[in-house]
Amino acid sequence: MSIHSPAAVAGWLSLSLRAACDCWAIATLRSVALMLEHGLGRPEEARALDAAVDRALETTPTPDLGGSATTAEFTDAVLASA
Numbered sequence: 273m274s275i276h277s278p279a280a281v282a283g284w285l286s287l288s289l290r291a292a293c294d295c296w297a298i299a300t301l302r303s304v305a306l307m308l309e310h311g312l313g314r315p316e317e318a319r320a321l322d323a324a325v326d327r328a329l330e331t332t333p334t335p336d337l338g339g340s341a342t343t344a345e346f347t348d349a350v351l352a353s354a
Contacts, residue, residue: 297334297343301325301350320354327353 301321309318328349333339341349 296336297346297350298325298329298336321350324350324353 302325305318305321305325308314308321328346329337332341332346332349334341334343334346
């Protein structure tokens with residue numbers, strides 16, 4: 273599996289975000305999307321990640337946005353939306 277494949281990125285996100293319960297998941301994922309687009313030249317994957325984050329925000333908002341989702345719950349929602 274290529275390190276640039278969507279499955280590899282999703283696996284990394286799943287492990288990284290679940291381990292860091294106090295991280296700002298939305299900012300982290302938006303940063304990964306920027307890295308995919310501008311650093312790795314993967315604009316389609318970046319758009320797909322941004323869209324998955326947007327869908328997850330509709331159903332599973334985090335406390336900083338008035339919701340109650342934990343980082344793990346939000347990450348699961350992003351992965352389910354991807």
